[in-house]
Amino acid sequence: MNPQGALPASTTLATIELLAVVASAVFGILLACRKQLDPVGVVAVALAAAFGGGTLRDLFLGRRPLFWITHDHYAAIVLVLALFGALVPGFIRRFERHLAVPDALGLALFSLTGAAFAVEAGTSLLIAAILAVITGTFGGVIADVICNEIPALFRSGPLQATCAFAGAWVYLGALRLETPPNLALLLGFVGIVGFRLAALKWNLRLPTASLDP
Amino acid sequence: MNPQGALPASTTLATIELLAVVASAVFGILLACRKQLDPVGVVAVALAAAFGGGTLRDLFLGRRPLFWITHDHYAAIVLVLALFGALVPGFIRRFERHLAVPDALGLALFSLTGAAFAVEAGTSLLIAAILAVITGTFGGVIADVICNEIPALFRSGPLQATCAFAGAWVYLGALRLETPPNLALLLGFVGIVGFRLAALKWNLRLPTASLDP
Amino acid sequence: MNPQGALPASTTLATIELLAVVASAVFGILLACRKQLDPVGVVAVALAAAFGGGTLRDLFLGRRPLFWITHDHYAAIVLVLALFGALVPGFIRRFERHLAVPDALGLALFSLTGAAFAVEAGTSLLIAAILAVITGTFGGVIADVICNEIPALFRSGPLQATCAFAGAWVYLGALRLETPPNLALLLGFVGIVGFRLAALKWNLRLPTASLDP
Numbered sequence: 001m002n003p004q005g006a007l008p009a010s011t012t013l014a015t016i017e018l019l020a021v022v023a024s025a026v027f028g029i030l031l032a033c034r035k036q037l038d039p040v041g042v043v044a045v046a047l048a049a050a051f052g053g054g055t056l057r058d059l060f061l062g063r064r065p066l067f068w069i070t071h072d073h074y075a076a077i078v079l080v081l082a083l084f085g086a087l088v089p090g091f092i093r094r095f096e097r098h099l100a101v102p103d104a105l106g107l108a109l110f111s112l113t114g115a116a117f118a119v120e121a122g123t124s125l126l127i128a129a130i131l132a133v134i135t136g137t138f139g140g141v142i143a144d145v146i147c148n149e150i151p152a153l154f155r156s157g158p159l160q161a162t163c164a165f166a167g168a169w170v171y172l173g174a175l176r177l178e179t180p181p182n183l184a185l186l187l188g189f190v191g192i193v194g195f196r197l198a199a200l201k202w203n204l205r206l207p208t209a210s211l212d213p
Numbered sequence: 214m215n216p217q218g219a220l221p222a223s224t225t226l227a228t229i230e231l232l233a234v235v236a237s238a239v240f241g242i243l244l245a246c247r248k249q250l251d252p253v254g255v256v257a258v259a260l261a262a263a264f265g266g267g268t269l270r271d272l273f274l275g276r277r278p279l280f281w282i283t284h285d286h287y288a289a290i291v292l293v294l295a296l297f298g299a300l301v302p303g304f305i306r307r308f309e310r311h312l313a314v315p316d317a318l319g320l321a322l323f324s325l326t327g328a329a330f331a332v333e334a335g336t337s338l339l340i341a342a343i344l345a346v347i348t349g350t351f352g353g354v355i356a357d358v359i360c361n362e363i364p365a366l367f368r369s370g371p372l373q374a375t376c377a378f379a380g381a382w383v384y385l386g387a388l389r390l391e392t393p394p395n396l397a398l399l400l401g402f403v404g405i406v407g408f409r410l411a412a413l414k415w416n417l418r419l420p421t422a423s424l425d426p
Numbered sequence: 427m428n429p430q431g432a433l434p435a436s437t438t439l440a441t442i443e444l445l446a447v448v449a450s451a452v453f454g455i456l457l458a459c460r461k462q463l464d465p466v467g468v469v470a471v472a473l474a475a476a477f478g479g480g481t482l483r484d485l486f487l488g489r490r491p492l493f494w495i496t497h498d499h500y501a502a503i504v505l506v507l508a509l510f511g512a513l514v515p516g517f518i519r520r521f522e523r524h525l526a527v528p529d530a531l532g533l534a535l536f537s538l539t540g541a542a543f544a545v546e547a548g549t550s551l552l553i554a555a556i557l558a559v560i561t562g563t564f565g566g567v568i569a570d571v572i573c574n575e576i577p578a579l580f581r582s583g584p585l586q587a588t589c590a591f592a593g594a595w596v597y598l599g600a601l602r603l604e605t606p607p608n609l610a611l612l613l614g615f616v617g618i619v620g621f622r623l624a625a626l627k628w629n630l631r632l633p634t635a636s637l638d639p
Contacts (some may be wrong), residue, residue: 032580038632040587041580044567047556055486060268062277064488065547072550079552086635121278124285126292130260141257141359146567148576150361154245154254161253206251209299273481275490334491337498339505343473354470354572363574367458367467374466419464422512 018077020106024050025078026095027103028143029085035147039086045143046082050074052139057114057131061121100200108192111136111164112185115171125172132168133161136192156208159199167192231290233319237263238291239308240316241356242298248360252299258356259295263287265352270327270344274334313413321405324349324377325398328384338385345381346374349405369421372412380405444503446532450476451504452521453529454569455511461573465512471569472508476500478565483540483557487547526626534618537562537590538611541597551598558594559587562618582634585625593618 028049032042051068058066068074085092114135118128137153137160144151153161171188175181198204241262245255264281271279281287298305327348331341350366350373357364366374384401388394411417454475458468477494484492494500511518540561544554563579563586570577579587597614601607624630 033635035576036634036636037576037580038582038634040632041577042635044577044580044587059272059485060279060282065549066486069486069547069549069553072553075552075556121282123278123282126288127282127285130288145359145361146571146577146580148361148571148574150248150250151254151257151359154250154257154359156251161257206253208249208251209246209255210249272485273492273495334495336491336495339501340495340498343501358572358574361574363461363463364467364470364572367463367470367572369464374470419466421462421464422459422468423462 016105016109018074019102020109021050021074021078022081023099023102023106024139025081026085026092026099027140029082029092030096031143031147031149032082033085033092037147039083042086043079043082045146046078046085047075048146049139049143050078052142053110053135053137054113054139056138057117057135060131060134061117061123063117100197104193104196104200107136107160107164107196108167108189110139111168111192112171112188115168115188116181116185119172119175125169125176128172129165129168132171133164136164137161156205158196159204159206160196162206163192163195163199166195229318229322231287232315233322234263234287234291235294236312236315236319237352238294239298239305239312240353242295242305243309244356244360244362245295246298246305250360252296255299256292256295258359259291259298260288261359262352262356263291265355266323266348266350267326267352269351270330270348273344273347274330276330313410317406317409317413320349320373320377320409321380321402323352324381324405325384325401328381328401329394329398332385332388338382338389341385342378342381345384346377349377350374369418371409372417372419373409375419376405376408376412379408442531442535444500445528446535447476447500447504448507449525449528449532450565451507452511452518452525453566455508455518456522457569457573457575458508459511459518463573465509468512469505469508471572472504472511473501474572475565475569476504478568479536479561479563480539480565482564483543483561486557486560487543489543526623530619530622530626533562533586533590533622534593534615536565537594537618538597538614541594541614542607542611545598545601551595551602554598555591555594558597559590562590563587582631584622585630585632586622588632589618589621589625592621 025046028046029042031049032045035041037045051066051074054067058064081092111132115128115132118131123131141151141153144153167188170191171184174184174187179187238259241259242255244262245258248254250258264279264287267280271277294305324345328341328345331344336344354364354366357366380401383404384397387397387400392400451472454472455468457475458471461467463471477492477500480493484490507518537558541554541558544557549557567577567579570579593614596617597610600610600613605613
């Protein structure tokens, strides 16, 4: 099985991946502007948000070159977007309300590449599911850490990591049942996107952990 | 010399390593609960605390696959422990007062693997000692950074990095004097555990650095 | 083309690189003392500041062993300097007012190694320029993040990342125009140092980004 080959190299996928990078970058730009960074900071946080999760995936699995070094047009797009966001007040605001869907698509796509590349590298299923979550969500975590915030991912809010984790298991379980890889990816993809949009719509969340009984 | 082969693959060692992972994870869980994270945050901080130092060691020395990808039962144990810690109030508290010894064992074991793998990779002795400290202590540092705290390791408190550094030199010095690797490891191990427990008992600490004369 | 071979292995270069490491370490020591860390923290922040950018460069490009593992006298120098800084109040203050020039030299040297190694690895020009900035400036970013500060690099202040980015393009543009590698490096070097010193002198800075129109 070759999960990289299994990722359908269609225009649809390329479009979704691009949307995912853009959605992550916009998240980073909005965060950086709220923190009143300068344009350098906006670019840096946007790059961290867009590339952080995939970079950890590639480092942990020993993949070289890193995905953003290969697909270098992603960096160009993030750079232009971040400079516009930093220098033209209000520009990036237009994107904000349309973010939920590309954000969910991005979460699904990034997470599934994490799981698929982990399977390819021969990890166990649990490790593949953990790498799915890291790939799908740690761009935002790194952006939050740089901006001196406790990562929103780790606080009570609409389910996000949980969706990635559950959807990764759908994908991994389907593979185990000898579903064709493309179909397994599709099932995982629909699972993550649907779960995430439901979590946003009905505000599904986990309770805060506490030491007090 | 093959330090990995030199690590005695006995039940004793496996038990100590497991205790080390559990002790680090419990440290992370307690920290995450104090910061009122949700279960996802508790799992993430527990994983970071348990695997952070060894991951840096493996990345810096170019070792693949990462130790937690190979020993995938560690992730399962941390995951279950973190979910119990997050969802069952007071569960993790029972471990807290028994943490000093597994914590010292874990510091010693992780530190010595850092030094041993560095020697195997042909680094200088100083670099090996620095990698010992990073491996033994940076899980906690990463957990603190994620939780938006200045790392406790870097503030005045009972000696920890210093114990790892001193014990690494005991190990490295013994190797230099052509002590058999297993004996050198034992000497370093006893050195770190003893020094750390002494530091906790008598509150040995370094002064705060200051710019004012 | 072999950019590593292209870096002139002269006494001049070795002196500049050493100055760069020392300048970065002094920055880290001052930061750690202001945050009232203990000597372990001062050493750790000094090492992070001196080695952080180059470590990311080596990890992202898959270079092994890491530069500070090869040039192990750098770690010895940083360690001694940090311990003096932590234990002898006022010692490190003597360096502070002389930091601007070695700091600019260090920014230039580290940035150009990032660009040169990226070109060697076959990345696009934009990726090489981004790696130049990361290599030249992320030691300070990591030190700031460890110390729980929003990175100074990302806030409005005298241009720094911008100088590295512009100077990297001078170097990359010169290479494209088939300038001999040593001359291209010299042009980039003069560009970064000159731009940085001018930014400090005339307080050149970018405006703060804001979401409000």
